[in-house]
Amino acid sequence: MLKKIKNIIKILFVYSFIMIFANNSIAAESLDLLKNKWSFEGLFGTFDRGSLRRGYQVYNEVCSSCHSIELLSYRNLSENGGPEFSLEDAKNIAASFEIIDGPNSDGEMFARPGRLSDKFIKPYPNVQAAKAANGGAYPPDMSVLVKARQGGANYIYSILLGYEEPPEDFKLEDGVYYNKYMPGHNIKMPNILSDGLLDYADGTEATTQQMAKDIAAFLTWASEPSLEARHKIGFKIILYLIILAGLVYLSMKKLWSRIESK
Amino acid sequence: MSEKKFIPKSKFGQWFDSRLPLLTLSHHLSDYPTPKNLNYWWTFGGILTFCLIVQIVTGLVLAMHYVAHVDHAFESVEHIMRDVNYGWLIRYVHANGSSMFFLAVYIHIFRALFYGSYKSPREIIWIIGMLIYILMMATAFMGYVLPWGQMSFWAATVITNLFSAIPLIGESVVTWLWGGYAVDNPTLTRFYSLHYLMPFLIFGLVVLHIWALHIPGNNNPVGIDIKKPSKDTVPFSPYIVVKDLYALIIFLIIFAGIVFFVPNILSHPDNYIKANPMVTPTHIVPEWYLLPFYAILRAVPSKLGGVVVMFASLFILMFLPWLDTSKIRSAVFRPLYKIFFWILVIDVIILGYIGANPPEGLYLLVGRIATIYYFVHFILIMPILGFKEKTIPLPISISDPVLSNQARTISNR
Numbered sequence: 001m002l003k004k005i006k007n008i009i010k011i012l013f014v015y016s017f018i019m020i021f022a023n024n025s026i027a028a029e030s031l032d033l034l035k036n037k038w039s040f041e042g043l044f045g046t047f048d049r050g051s052l053r054r055g056y057q058v059y060n061e062v063c064s065s066c067h068s069i070e071l072l073s074y075r076n077l078s079e080n081g082g083p084e085f086s087l088e089d090a091k092n093i094a095a096s097f098e099i100i101d102g103p104n105s106d107g108e109m110f111a112r113p114g115r116l117s118d119k120f121i122k123p124y125p126n127v128q129a130a131k132a133a134n135g136g137a138y139p140p141d142m143s144v145l146v147k148a149r150q151g152g153a154n155y156i157y158s159i160l161l162g163y164e165e166p167p168e169d170f171k172l173e174d175g176v177y178y179n180k181y182m183p184g185h186n187i188k189m190p191n192i193l194s195d196g197l198l199d200y201a202d203g204t205e206a207t208t209q210q211m212a213k214d215i216a217a218f219l220t221w222a223s224e225p226s227l228e229a230r231h232k233i234g235f236k237i238i239l240y241l242i243i244l245a246g247l248v249y250l251s252m253k254k255l256w257s258r259i260e261s262k
Numbered sequence: 263m264s265e266k267k268f269i270p271k272s273k274f275g276q277w278f279d280s281r282l283p284l285l286t287l288s289h290h291l292s293d294y295p296t297p298k299n300l301n302y303w304w305t306f307g308g309i310l311t312f313c314l315i316v317q318i319v320t321g322l323v324l325a326m327h328y329v330a331h332v333d334h335a336f337e338s339v340e341h342i343m344r345d346v347n348y349g350w351l352i353r354y355v356h357a358n359g360s361s362m363f364f365l366a367v368y369i370h371i372f373r374a375l376f377y378g379s380y381k382s383p384r385e386i387i388w389i390i391g392m393l394i395y396i397l398m399m400a401t402a403f404m405g406y407v408l409p410w411g412q413m414s415f416w417a418a419t420v421i422t423n424l425f426s427a428i429p430l431i432g433e434s435v436v437t438w439l440w441g442g443y444a445v446d447n448p449t450l451t452r453f454y455s456l457h458y459l460m461p462f463l464i465f466g467l468v469v470l471h472i473w474a475l476h477i478p479g480n481n482n483p484v485g486i487d488i489k490k491p492s493k494d495t496v497p498f499s500p501y502i503v504v505k506d507l508y509a510l511i512i513f514l515i516i517f518a519g520i521v522f523f524v525p526n527i528l529s530h531p532d533n534y535i536k537a538n539p540m541v542t543p544t545h546i547v548p549e550w551y552l553l554p555f556y557a558i559l560r561a562v563p564s565k566l567g568g569v570v571v572m573f574a575s576l577f578i579l580m581f582l583p584w585l586d587t588s589k590i591r592s593a594v595f596r597p598l599y600k601i602f603f604w605i606l607v608i609d610v611i612i613l614g615y616i617g618a619n620p621p622e623g624l625y626l627l628v629g630r631i632a633t634i635y636y637f638v639h640f641i642l643i644m645p646i647l648g649f650k651e652k653t654i655p656l657p658i659s660i661s662d663p664v665l666s667n668q669a670r671t672i673s674n675r
C-alpha cells in the first residue's frame with residue numbers, strides 16, 4: 001500500500017511539473033490582469049444564461065459595429081450550453097438582419113431576412129475595409145478571441161476596464177488610447193463602454209463593469225461553445241476511470257498474490 | 263526463445279498455423295515470459311502503443327473533416343470544434359494526445375537510461391526506439407503546422423529555414439521543401455500528406471521494436487540476465503497485461519483531466535490567431551516536448567553550428583550502447599551513474615526551460631552550459647564511468663535477494 005501511495009505521488013509530481021512548466025513557458029510576459037470569478041471556471045463550471053444573453057445584447061448593440069464573429073451562426077444562440085434563447089427568439093434575431101444572398105436565377109444578388117443557418121453578419125466586407133474605417137487598425141474577429149489571448153476572459157474584462165489617463169511622461173499618438181492592460185499600453189480601440197450605455201432587456205443595471213463581465217462571458221462561450229458539455233462529460237469519464245482503476249487494481253492484487261506467495 | 267513448441271489443438275488450427283503461424287504468434291505473445299520484478303516504469307511501453315493507436319484513430323476522423331488549404335485550414339479546425347459531433351473531443355484528444363505521447367516517451371527513454379536497457383543484447387531495440395522518437399518529433403511538428411495558426415506558420419518557417427544552413431545547396435533545399443519561395447499552400451499540403459504517412463511508418467517501427475524486444479526478452483530493474491521461463495518470470499498474459507492496464511487507466515485519468523478541463527494549457531494562445539505572414543509573433547516557441555532541442559539549437563552562435571549540434575544531440579543517443587562502457591545495466595548497482603543520471607534529467611529540464619525563454623543574457627549563458635554538459639555526459643562521463651566506477655555486487659537471480667545480501671556481506675569483508 002505504501003508503495004502504491006509512493007507511486008501515485010511520483011506520478012502526481014511529474015504531472016504537476018508539466019503543468020507548472022507549461023504555465024511558465026506561456027506566461028512569460030503576462031501582465032497582472034483583473035481577475036473576475038467566472039461561473040464557467042472550475043470542474044463543474046457552467047455559463048450563466050442571463051449573463052450570456054446580456055453579453056449577446058452588448059455584442060449586438062455595441063461591439064458588432066466594428067467586430068465580426070464569423071464562426072457563430074444564429075442557430076448557435078438557441079443551442080444547449082449557450083445563451084439558450086428559445087428557437088422562436090433565435091429565429092427573430094436572425095430575421096432582424098439582412099443577408100445578401102445569391103446569385104438568383106437571373107444572376108442577381110438579393111437581400112433577404114436572416115435564417116438560423118446563417119453565420120453572424122460582418123460589419124465590414126473584408127479586412128481592408130475594416131482597416132480603412134478604423135484608422136488602419138483591424139478590429140479582430142472575436143470568434144476565438146478568448147482562446148487567442150493570454151488570460152482569456154480576464155484579458156477581455158481587463159482591457160475593457162483598463163482605460164486610464166496616460167501617465168504624464170507617456171506619449172500617445174493621435175487615434176491611440178492608453179490602456180493599463182494592453183501590452184505596450186497602446187490600443188486603437190476607444191473606451192466604448194460607459195455606465196448606462198444600453199438598457200438590458202432583463203432589467204439589469206448596465207454598469208460598465210457589468211457589461212464588461214457579460215461580454216467577456218459571451219465571448220468565452222463564442223470561443224468554446226462546447227465548454228459545458230466538456231465539463232459534464234469529463235466529470236463522468238474521470239469518475240468512471242477512477243472506479244475502473246480501483247477494480248483493475250483489486251484484480252491485479254488478486255492475480256499477483258499467486259506469484260508473490262510462491 | 264526457450265519456449266516449448268506450440269501446437270494448436272484443432273485440426274483446422276494446425277492446418278492454418280502450418281501455413282500462416284498467427285496462432286503461434288498469439289500464443290507466443292500471451293505466454294511471453296516476462297521478469298516478475300518489472301516496476302511501473304515498465305508499463306510505458308504499453309501506454310505508448312495505446313497513445314499511437316489513439317493518435318491514428320482520432321487523426322483518421324479529423325482527416326475526414328479537415329481541409330488542407332491556407333484559406334480554409336484554420337476555419338476547418340474550428341468547424342470540427344463546433345459543427346462536427348463530438349469534434350471538439352476528437353480534436354482535443356488528438357492535440358493533447360501528442361503531449362501525452364511525448365510525456366510517455368520521455369519516461370520510457372529515461373527508464374531505459376536508468377536501467378541500462380540499451381546495453382547488449384538490446385542495442386537494436388534501442389536504435390529502433392530512437393528512430394521512432396525522431397519520427398515522432400517530425401510527425402508532431404508537421405501536425406502542429408496543420409491548424410495554420412500563427413505559431414503553426416512561424417514554427418514551420420523557423421524549422422524549415424534550418425535547412426538553409428546547409429552550405430551551397432541550403433537555399434535550394436529550403437525552396438524545394440516549401441514548394442515555393444515561402445511557407446505557403448504547397449508547404450501545408452505536403453505537411454498534411456506526410457503527417458498522415460508517418461504514423462504508419464512509426465507503427466511499422468513499433469512492430470520491429472517489439473519483435474527485437476522479444477528476442478532477448480525484457481530487461482528488468484535488477485538488470486541481470488534471467489532464465490526464461492523460470493521462477494523469475496511470469497507469463498505476459500494475464501500478469502503483465504493487468505498491470506499495464508492498471509497503469510494505463512491511471513495515465514488516462516491524467517489525460518482526461520487535461521482534455522476535459524484544461525485542453526489548451528499546453529498550446530500557445532497565438533495558435534488561435536490565423537496565420538499571417540505579415541505579422542511575426544514576439545516569441546516563436548515550439549511545443550514543450552521540443553524545447554530542449556530548441557535551446558540547444560540557439561545555444562550555438564552560428565546557424566550551421568546550431569543545426570549540426572542540435573542533430574548531434576539526437577544522433578549521439580544512437581551510439582549510447584557503445585559509449586556506455588559499464589557491464590552493469592541497472593543504475594541500482596551503479597552508485598555514481600545513478601547521480602549522473604539524475605543530473606542529466608535536471609540538465610534536460612533546464613534546457614527545456616531555457617528553450618521556452620528568449621535567448622539572451624542569463625538564459626543564453628545557462629543554455630550554453632547545459633548544452634555543453636549534455637554532450638559531456640554522453641561523450642566523457644559515460645565512457646569513463648564504466649572503467650572507474652565501483653559497483654555494488656549483483657544478486658544471482660531476481661528470486662534470491664537473500665543470496666544477494668550474503669554476497670554483499672562477503673564482498674564487504
